[in-house]
Amino acid sequence: MKKPEEVIRNFKKSDEALLQQSGVKLASFIKNKSRFVKRFPQLADPFAAEWEAATNSAREILPDYASVLNQVNSTEALNALIAQGANLYQSLLLYVRLAFSDDATAMSLFGQPQYAAASRSAIKLPMLLRTAFIQASKPEIKAALTGKGMKLSEIDLLLSMADNIVDLDVAQENAKKQRKLDAINRITALNTVWEKITLVCFCAKLVFQKDAARYNLFLLNDGNNPGKKPEA
Secondary structure: OOOOOOOOOOOOOOHHHHHHHHHHHHHHHHHOHHHHHHHOHHHOOOHHHHHHHHHHHHHHOOOHHHHHHHHHHHHHHHHHHHHHHHHHHHHHHHHHHHHHOOOHHHHHHOOHHHHHHHOOOOOHHHHHHHHHHHHHOOHHHHHHHHHOOOOHHHHHHHHHHHHHHHHHHHHHHHHHHHHHHHHHHHHHHHHHHHHHHHHHHHHHHHHOOOOHHHHHOOOOOOOOOOOOOOOO
Protein backbone atom coordinates (compact mmCIF):
# COMPACT_ATOMS: atom_id res chain seq x y z
CA MET A 1 0.00 0.00 0.00
CA LYS A 2 1.32 3.41 -0.97
CA LYS A 3 2.23 5.61 1.97
CA PRO A 4 -0.11 8.66 2.23
CA GLU A 5 1.55 11.91 1.28
CA GLU A 6 2.03 14.43 4.05
CA VAL A 7 -0.40 17.34 3.97
CA ILE A 8 0.73 20.73 5.27
CA ARG A 9 -1.62 23.05 7.14
CA ASN A 10 -1.90 26.34 5.27
CA PHE A 11 -3.18 28.17 8.33
CA LYS A 12 -1.91 28.76 11.86
CA LYS A 13 -5.08 28.90 13.96
CA SER A 14 -6.80 25.92 15.56
CA ASP A 15 -9.27 23.84 13.57
CA GLU A 16 -12.27 25.08 15.54
CA ALA A 17 -11.14 28.70 15.35
CA LEU A 18 -10.84 28.40 11.57
CA LEU A 19 -14.32 26.89 11.25
CA GLN A 20 -15.77 29.59 13.47
CA GLN A 21 -14.07 32.28 11.40
CA SER A 22 -15.37 30.66 8.24
CA GLY A 23 -18.94 30.91 9.46
CA VAL A 24 -18.54 34.59 10.35
CA LYS A 25 -16.82 35.51 7.08
CA LEU A 26 -19.34 33.56 5.02
CA ALA A 27 -22.24 35.37 6.67
CA SER A 28 -20.59 38.73 5.94
CA PHE A 29 -19.88 37.68 2.37
CA ILE A 30 -23.50 36.69 1.74
CA LYS A 31 -24.72 40.05 3.03
CA ASN A 32 -22.36 41.85 0.66
CA LYS A 33 -22.37 39.32 -2.17
CA SER A 34 -23.69 41.69 -4.84
CA ARG A 35 -20.76 44.06 -4.33
CA PHE A 36 -18.25 41.21 -4.51
CA VAL A 37 -19.81 39.71 -7.64
CA LYS A 38 -19.88 43.08 -9.39
CA ARG A 39 -16.09 43.27 -9.13
CA PHE A 40 -15.30 39.53 -9.14
CA PRO A 41 -17.82 37.47 -11.17
CA GLN A 42 -16.17 34.22 -10.10
CA LEU A 43 -17.64 34.79 -6.63
CA ALA A 44 -21.19 34.48 -7.97
CA ASP A 45 -23.29 31.42 -7.18
CA PRO A 46 -22.52 28.66 -6.45
CA PHE A 47 -19.44 30.04 -4.66
CA ALA A 48 -21.26 30.74 -1.37
CA ALA A 49 -22.94 27.32 -1.39
CA GLU A 50 -19.63 25.61 -2.10
CA TRP A 51 -17.99 27.54 0.73
CA GLU A 52 -20.73 26.50 3.14
CA ALA A 53 -20.52 22.89 1.98
CA ALA A 54 -16.73 22.88 2.45
CA THR A 55 -17.12 24.25 5.97
CA ASN A 56 -19.77 21.68 6.87
CA SER A 57 -17.69 18.84 5.45
CA ALA A 58 -14.65 19.91 7.47
CA ARG A 59 -16.75 20.19 10.62
CA GLU A 60 -18.05 16.63 10.21
CA ILE A 61 -14.56 15.16 10.45
CA LEU A 62 -13.76 14.26 14.07
CA PRO A 63 -11.06 16.41 15.68
CA ASP A 64 -7.77 14.72 16.49
CA TYR A 65 -8.40 14.64 20.24
CA ALA A 66 -11.39 12.35 19.60
CA SER A 67 -9.17 9.96 17.64
CA VAL A 68 -6.56 10.07 20.42
CA LEU A 69 -9.20 9.28 23.05
CA ASN A 70 -10.45 6.30 21.04
CA GLN A 71 -6.87 5.09 20.64
CA VAL A 72 -6.17 5.44 24.37
CA ASN A 73 -9.33 3.50 25.22
CA SER A 74 -8.35 0.79 22.74
CA THR A 75 -4.85 0.53 24.25
CA GLU A 76 -6.26 0.23 27.76
CA ALA A 77 -8.65 -2.49 26.63
CA LEU A 78 -5.83 -4.39 24.93
CA ASN A 79 -3.58 -4.15 27.98
CA ALA A 80 -6.41 -5.41 30.18
CA LEU A 81 -6.99 -8.36 27.87
CA ILE A 82 -3.27 -9.20 27.81
CA ALA A 83 -3.26 -9.19 31.62
CA GLN A 84 -6.23 -11.58 31.60
CA GLY A 85 -4.43 -13.83 29.14
CA ALA A 86 -1.31 -13.85 31.29
CA ASN A 87 -3.34 -14.77 34.38
CA LEU A 88 -5.06 -17.57 32.46
CA TYR A 89 -1.71 -18.95 31.36
CA GLN A 90 -0.34 -18.82 34.91
CA SER A 91 -3.40 -20.75 36.08
CA LEU A 92 -2.68 -23.37 33.43
CA LEU A 93 0.91 -23.72 34.61
CA LEU A 94 -0.34 -24.35 38.13
CA TYR A 95 -2.41 -27.28 36.92
CA VAL A 96 0.52 -28.54 34.83
CA ARG A 97 2.73 -28.55 37.94
CA LEU A 98 0.07 -30.42 39.89
CA ALA A 99 -0.59 -32.91 37.11
CA PHE A 100 3.05 -33.62 36.22
CA SER A 101 4.82 -33.05 39.54
CA ASP A 102 6.53 -29.88 38.31
CA ASP A 103 8.30 -31.86 35.57
CA ALA A 104 10.62 -29.57 33.56
CA THR A 105 9.88 -31.34 30.28
CA ALA A 106 6.12 -30.90 30.74
CA MET A 107 6.57 -27.24 31.62
CA SER A 108 8.69 -26.75 28.51
CA LEU A 109 6.03 -28.36 26.30
CA PHE A 110 3.61 -25.67 27.48
CA GLY A 111 6.09 -22.89 26.68
CA GLN A 112 6.90 -21.91 30.25
CA PRO A 113 10.46 -20.72 29.36
CA GLN A 114 8.96 -18.17 26.93
CA TYR A 115 6.42 -16.76 29.38
CA ALA A 116 8.55 -13.92 30.77
CA ALA A 117 9.15 -12.48 27.30
CA ALA A 118 5.57 -13.06 26.17
CA SER A 119 3.57 -11.99 29.21
CA ARG A 120 3.09 -8.38 28.06
CA SER A 121 3.27 -8.84 24.30
CA ALA A 122 0.22 -8.66 22.07
CA ILE A 123 2.14 -10.76 19.53
CA LYS A 124 3.99 -13.33 21.63
CA LEU A 125 1.33 -14.04 24.27
CA PRO A 126 -1.32 -15.26 21.77
CA MET A 127 1.29 -17.62 20.29
CA LEU A 128 2.04 -18.95 23.77
CA LEU A 129 -1.65 -19.38 24.59
CA ARG A 130 -2.24 -21.28 21.34
CA THR A 131 0.74 -23.54 22.06
CA ALA A 132 -0.67 -24.19 25.52
CA PHE A 133 -4.12 -24.94 24.07
CA ILE A 134 -2.71 -27.46 21.58
CA GLN A 135 -0.85 -29.28 24.35
CA ALA A 136 -3.73 -29.12 26.81
CA SER A 137 -6.15 -30.49 24.18
CA LYS A 138 -4.25 -33.75 23.78
CA PRO A 139 -6.47 -36.45 25.34
CA GLU A 140 -3.96 -37.81 27.85
CA ILE A 141 -2.85 -34.32 28.94
CA LYS A 142 -6.42 -33.03 29.09
CA ALA A 143 -7.36 -35.94 31.32
CA ALA A 144 -4.44 -35.21 33.63
CA LEU A 145 -5.28 -31.49 33.88
CA THR A 146 -9.00 -31.97 34.45
CA GLY A 147 -8.14 -34.65 36.98
CA LYS A 148 -6.44 -31.92 39.03
CA GLY A 149 -9.43 -29.61 38.78
CA MET A 150 -8.92 -27.61 35.59
CA LYS A 151 -12.18 -27.04 33.73
CA LEU A 152 -12.67 -27.83 30.06
CA SER A 153 -13.97 -24.28 29.57
CA GLU A 154 -10.64 -22.96 30.87
CA ILE A 155 -8.77 -25.03 28.30
CA ASP A 156 -11.02 -23.74 25.51
CA LEU A 157 -10.54 -20.20 26.83
CA LEU A 158 -6.81 -20.43 26.03
CA LEU A 159 -7.61 -20.38 22.31
CA SER A 160 -10.42 -17.82 22.41
CA MET A 161 -8.30 -15.51 24.58
CA ALA A 162 -5.46 -15.73 22.05
CA ASP A 163 -7.87 -14.89 19.22
CA ASN A 164 -9.37 -11.96 21.14
CA ILE A 165 -5.95 -10.45 21.85
CA VAL A 166 -4.96 -10.73 18.18
CA ASP A 167 -8.27 -9.22 17.02
CA LEU A 168 -7.99 -6.28 19.41
CA ASP A 169 -4.33 -5.70 18.49
CA VAL A 170 -5.22 -5.64 14.79
CA ALA A 171 -8.10 -3.24 15.50
CA GLN A 172 -5.74 -0.96 17.40
CA GLU A 173 -3.20 -0.92 14.57
CA ASN A 174 -5.97 -0.16 12.09
CA ALA A 175 -7.15 2.67 14.35
CA LYS A 176 -3.64 4.17 14.31
CA LYS A 177 -3.59 4.05 10.51
CA GLN A 178 -7.09 5.52 10.37
CA ARG A 179 -6.03 8.37 12.65
CA LYS A 180 -3.34 9.32 10.14
CA LEU A 181 -5.83 9.16 7.27
CA ASP A 182 -8.37 11.20 9.25
CA ALA A 183 -5.70 13.83 9.92
CA ILE A 184 -4.91 14.05 6.21
CA ASN A 185 -8.59 14.33 5.29
CA ARG A 186 -9.25 16.91 8.02
CA ILE A 187 -6.30 19.13 7.06
CA THR A 188 -7.18 18.86 3.37
CA ALA A 189 -10.77 19.87 4.12
CA LEU A 190 -9.69 22.75 6.35
CA ASN A 191 -7.21 23.97 3.74
CA THR A 192 -10.09 24.15 1.27
CA VAL A 193 -12.06 26.28 3.72
CA TRP A 194 -9.02 28.49 4.29
CA GLU A 195 -8.67 29.02 0.54
CA LYS A 196 -12.27 30.28 0.39
CA ILE A 197 -11.71 32.63 3.30
CA THR A 198 -8.46 34.09 1.98
CA LEU A 199 -9.85 34.54 -1.53
CA VAL A 200 -12.78 36.58 -0.28
CA CYS A 201 -10.64 38.56 2.14
CA PHE A 202 -8.14 39.47 -0.56
CA CYS A 203 -10.97 40.46 -2.90
CA ALA A 204 -12.44 42.61 -0.13
CA LYS A 205 -9.33 44.79 -0.29
CA LEU A 206 -10.47 46.08 -3.69
CA VAL A 207 -14.22 45.80 -3.18
CA PHE A 208 -14.18 47.98 -0.07
CA GLN A 209 -11.32 50.36 -0.85
CA LYS A 210 -13.45 53.28 0.28
CA ASP A 211 -15.39 51.48 3.01
CA ALA A 212 -13.23 50.77 6.05
CA ALA A 213 -16.12 49.51 8.16
CA ARG A 214 -17.03 46.75 5.73
CA TYR A 215 -13.40 45.98 4.95
CA ASN A 216 -12.81 45.32 8.64
CA LEU A 217 -15.31 42.49 8.42
CA PHE A 218 -12.90 40.66 6.13
CA LEU A 219 -9.61 41.19 7.92
CA LEU A 220 -7.69 37.97 8.51
CA ASN A 221 -6.22 37.29 11.92
CA ASP A 222 -3.96 34.38 11.07
CA GLY A 223 -0.82 36.46 10.70
CA ASN A 224 -1.51 36.93 6.97
CA ASN A 225 -3.73 40.00 6.60
CA PRO A 226 -4.31 40.78 2.92
CA GLY A 227 -3.03 44.28 3.16
CA LYS A 228 -3.08 47.61 4.83
CA LYS A 229 -6.43 48.80 6.14
CA PRO A 230 -8.01 51.21 3.65
CA GLU A 231 -8.48 54.78 4.66
CA ALA A 232 -11.98 55.89 5.65
